[in-house]
Amino acid sequence: MGTRPALALVDILRDEGVDRIFGNPGTTELPFLAALSETEGAPEYVLGVHEGAVVAMADGYARATGRPAFVSLHAAGGLANALLGLLNARRSRTPLVVTAGQQDRRHLQQDPMLSGDLVALAAPAVKAAYDIQHAHDLPLALRRAFALAVRPPAGPVFLSVPTDLLAEDTEVEVPARTPTPPPGPAPGIEHAAVLLAGAARPAVVAGDGVGREGAVAALVRTAEACGATVHHQPMADCLDFPTTHPLYAGMLPPRHDAIRAALAPHDVLLIAGAHAFTPHQYTPGPALPPGLTVVQLDSDADEIGRNFPAEAGLVGALEPSLDRLAGLLRERVPAHTAKSRTLRAGERHGTARDRAESAARAAYSAAPLDPWAAAHAVAHGLPPGTAVVEEAITVGLLLRRLVRLERPGSYTHTVGGGLGWGIGAAVGRALAEPGRPVVAVLGDGCALFGLQGLWSAARQSAPVLFVVMGNGAYRTVQDTYEAMGGRGRCPGTELGPLDFTRAAGFFGVDAVRAHSARHLRELVSGAAELTGPLLVDVPLRP
Incomplete structure (x- = not known):
């Protein structure tokens, strides 16, 4: 009918x-x-x-x-x-x-x-x-x-x-929905297991496909089975590996020279669900160091060998593929070898985390607020289970080094790069997961592009904490200008002081200004108690 x-x-x-x-x-x-x-x-x-x-x-x-x-x-x-x-x-x-x-x-x-x-x-x-x-x-x-x-x-x-x-006054037939079976594991996993099991210094790049496909736990088992150091892909959109894990070495920077340096100590690399390496600033040379053996796994066949050759290219669903790979690696890699690699990696990565923590805590007394201290206050104020929506660009890079997150879906970003995404994305997140705290960490330039989303936040009574980091400039453009040897002030990048509490009020959103890192941390820790949106204006040091 x-x-x-x-x-x-x-x-x-x-x-x-x-x-x-x-x-x-x-x-x-x-x-x-x-x-x-x-x-x-x-x-x-x-x-x-x-x-x-x-x-x-x-x-x-x-x-x-x-x-x-x-x-x-x-x-x-x-x-x-x-x-x-x-x-x-x-x-x-x-x-x-x-x-x-x-x-x-x-x-x-x-x-x-x-x-x-x-x-x-x-x-x-x-x-x-x-x-x-x-x-x-x-x-x-x-x-x-x-x-x-x-x-x-x-x-x-x-x-x-x-x-x-x-509007036509005619009848059309509605075809029934055709259910499709879930995709299975990739062929060729046995060869990949042989390559990774034979590695002396294995590493993993956790791509956003891991987070999208619910494969985080399977990737953890894979990394633990061979003691592989794990990096997030550059500017990762998802939490693709727990940042609390001893094997976690942080996010790869979005430049080929920095990626090459980070991966140089390794002999075999598993790239799981990563779209190329999405560089931001051009640097000469390839992303991968010479002599590195690559195993690439993706659910999209077009990714295999797209930007670099792979010794083993696997196409299949990430979760069952990684689960199968983890089982094969446990059979081939002695447990004591994997454990000793994990312990050594935990010591190295723990030292790096301690340095970041120390730098952030040392900045707590600065006035106006130092970006390190602001990022630290957010990272350590997050209630359990919080979903972080980040569009903060420069402060976001610091936040990534400080957050300790384990639950899948607890960190989202957009690698698309078009500003103004964060406010609306946080509202959508809150609508999809009622009862889960949502904290949006935004740069002031990003927030200006997406302010109209505050109207929907107020209309929907979305319990989102919007944290606007105000450095009064397009800071990442200025940083890049300076790195390229630019002289004088970079034209067209100064926003000046902005009062986002007034902007929030116009849309019917409650707002407060953070006057210290401790105050900011207290405000973030209260995100789970919100019944509607709250914007926190955070003026930062230039």
Whole structure:
């Protein structure tokens, strides 16, 4: 039995597990909004007052739930505003299904207001873009979009849907959802186990695929089975390995020369679920030192050998593959060898952590607040089980060295690099995991790009602690300018003093200014008691 196109859209959303729609509506979405109002048990519409915040909320929600989030945008202008968020989602491999209402086809040739080539506009920022021209094609295209959004590499999928198509008084057939079996372990794991078992100084790069696919525990078992030193991939989006573990050596810097130096002491390297090494600043030479034997494991076949050759390239689901690899390594590597490597690594890494702790504590007395002290206060104030959403750039690098996190999903970032993601992502995270403390650590420049997300935080009563680190500048640009030998002040990078408590008040969010590192730590420790959003303004030393 068929149903009208707009109602079919709502039916498919419910069938695909969508319980919230993130959007900012306009006239081209009116048939869809009418269908939502007519449908009992329809997904909740979560309004954002700017499309950047809308997509960021969906991004945070999808990461927390592990399901594709649905985004509804308005025509060409709404899609254009959303492109930054879609680029972030594609780089971070967040599964989204995104629609935008196209203008009425009956006068589209007259170039009406709101119209545009939506598919061409979206294409560079998404995995795939579909132009729906017939009502009977919409249900099938939606099913494809949800399947494609989660297929490795995951990412956003876009559909352009004309408003008159949704309003058609015709019936369309809704195809049943086709369940797919979970992917299995990669072939060739035995060869990988031989290479890693034969290593004298093994190492692991934990990529974001590990966190996305729920494979953290399996990677821990793999590393422990051979005593391998573990690094996070550069600017990791997820917690891919416990930062409390003695084998954890920190995040690789996003420069090839620094990566090469960090990996030079090792003879065999397992790269698990990492998209290349995502360098930020160019440095000459390859990321990997000469003579290093590489085992690469990924659920996306295109990653294997993409930027560097691998002795063993494995394609399969990370969790069962790593679980199988761990078992084979326990059979091949003597337990005393793995244990002694772990103890030695724990001593080295403990010394490095102690140095970072000492530097941070020594800065506690500085006024205004020193970035080290601010990062330390946040790291040590986090309530148990907190989900940290970080978009702080320079302070975020310090925070990564100080946080002690074990629970999967407890740290998120976007490697996409488009500013303004953090506020909305934190709101989405709080909506997805009610009862879990959420602390968003933001740079002042990043916060300025995403301020409209505070409106949704207030409207949703999202219990998020927003910590805005205010250094009054685009500090990472200034640092890079100085490193490149720039003379004088770098033009266009000064923000000056900003009062984010006033900005929060405008959107209806309570706010307070931290006057010391201890005060900041107290505020962060209270995040679990929040019943609504709270913004903490943290002025930092230049």
